[in-house]
Amino acid sequence: MTRTLLVVPTAAGVGLARTCLGLVRALDRRGVNVAFVKPVAQPRPDGGPDRSIALATATSALRPPDPLSTAHLEQQLGSGGLDAVLEKIVAAWQPVHDRSDVVVVEGLSPGPAKLYAGGLNQALAKAVDADVLLVASWPPAGEDGEDRADGAAELGSAGDAVKHLAESLAITASGYWSGEHARVVGCVVNGVPAGDPSSAAQLGETLTQHGLRLIAAVPHRPELTWLRVGDLVRELGPRVLSEGDLSRRIKEVAVFAQGVPGGLRVLTEGRLVVVPGDRHDVVMAACLAALSGTRLAALLLTAGTEPDPRVWELTQAACGTGLPVLVVDDNSYDTATRVHDLDPGLPVDDLERIEGVVDNIADAMDAVWLESLRSSSRSRRLSPAAFRYQLVELARAADACVVLPEGTEHRIVQAAVACAERGIARCVLLGPPDQVTGLARSLGLQLPDGVTVVDPRAVAERYVAPLAQLRRHKGWTEEMARDHLADPIMVGTMMLKQGEVDGMVAGAVHTTAATVRPALQILGTRPGSRLVSSVFFMCLPDEVVVYGDCAINPRPDAEELADIAIQSAASARALGIEPRVAMISFSTGTSGTGSDVDKVAEATRIVREREPGLAVDGPLQYDAAAIASVAQNKRPDSAVAGRASVFIFPDLGTGNTTYKAVQRSAQVMSIGPMLQGLAKPVNDLSRGALVDDIVYTVALTAIQSRVG
16 A cells, blocks of 8 residues: 655754655665655745755656646635645646555745645645654754754753754644544654764654654764855856866865964865955965865955966966865955855755765664555565665675775775775775875864774785795795785785785776786685676666676686676675576577677576576577567567666677766766675776775675675
């Protein structure tokens, strides 16, 4: 039976839209067939358009129906047409309801010009027979914008805040009764002080006394409020002297009013420095800080004054570090006020922040309550969000230690910290400790307990004799081993060989060959594997599929192709994907001929012989493997065609080209490559890997270390 959840705010500015999307994400992670409906579009207080639909499409594969406009709603209500409004809303909701397990409906936010919002939400709950989830913020937000929910301002004591919240929620809940039945099934509170579990516990107990259930106490995370410099440029329209890196986050704003010695303390990572353009001492100090590795957010020059050309020429090297330099006409204090008052809402193009906000809410949701919403009538599906969530949970359970030889690369340091904070893995960074900690400091990070720094030069000597012994058959002496151990990847590989760590991830600044060669030399292949291969996990809009081999083997023969298929099926199964293996070719069945088709047909035969219980079919063209309507015409009796979950490509050229075309053209997130067949887990990164890519690769490695 389909459930409809109407999400209703207790006030404006409590984080309504993001709560809806966090709920959608939490359900999607658990394989629930969830949908989202926004009945009425609501312009923002600054006059901008409603963002809910845009954010929903940015964070999921959902395509919600178009909402009614506020103007149309108010026109209908003004003429007494509430029933007509509800009919239109139900008409949009019904088809979505019929094909879903759970429908999340975003209610209306109240405001001075929307006195009808409460009554309409109550009428809507009855019209679609919805359960109601109430949303509030800590402390209760005013009417100055949705994103105040991310702040955790003071409101007397924590006890006062809890009492006020509970009363506010109870008052709102009293309007949602159906006969003797209370429609309100729970409450979400955003912006709860982080690191203070007693506040959340006290809130839950107080709500229980009012007959309400706390579904989520969402912690305040300051980093989820940080705008990008590009957002400032879009809002303020400054003159851009040096564009630099407009994706930098503005953590704090500082007006540099002191002389340079006294003001140096404000030159820290993520700081937007506001100063008149003729303060050449400050301009030069900021540029020197940038050259020394401090990633200021930007230098914002005021009073319409640009630096003297001679000073500007001296500071050009700092612009090469990515430091944005901007100029506005207002004075410094007016400018700082304008920056402070910038719209804190989520820009639809800021996917990093959107994902962080949505995940923060999804993580806080009561797992038992979420499971109670699942329908038993539909099979579980593994969406991209569900897959990523499962990766993290499996990695946490593995409790693995992963060595990262490229410890002096800023993305690696950021990923190691993220892995430790999320409990994904304990990471060992290889690099000079002073250099690694200095890099972390310049990034505004403090290395947590779950991150260890090891100087590879200091430990290399203890691996010389074991490495020489391992490679003695190739003529290696201890002196040759010592030379090879100058490479941190070789040190990391020996740490793995000796059992000091559980896995290794490298490749952010090294080639695939540089990462894989030491693993093959020292670790070798696992028993039963003929070769090492790779897979990518492709996060398509509605599902996750496996592509192999797209990174390692240029021209596998039939035996090798069969081995790749069997390895890839095992990898899929280990990560919760039911393997249905399609052996890809330019021909389906016997429609084509030639040595390439014969190779795929023979590989398919070998897989069936070695793994008789595995669903496999080939040769199959890609469209026949992936699209049910095509499969019906080309391969109607196949158990794989039209619903393949593992795609095995005949050669590296086909596989690598296909994965990159799908990734780039369809904006699909790909996780990998994950290497298969090694005796111990080693994984390679793309040199263009983002921090999230590295985090998920570490998670894969941790999981591999436990599943074998």
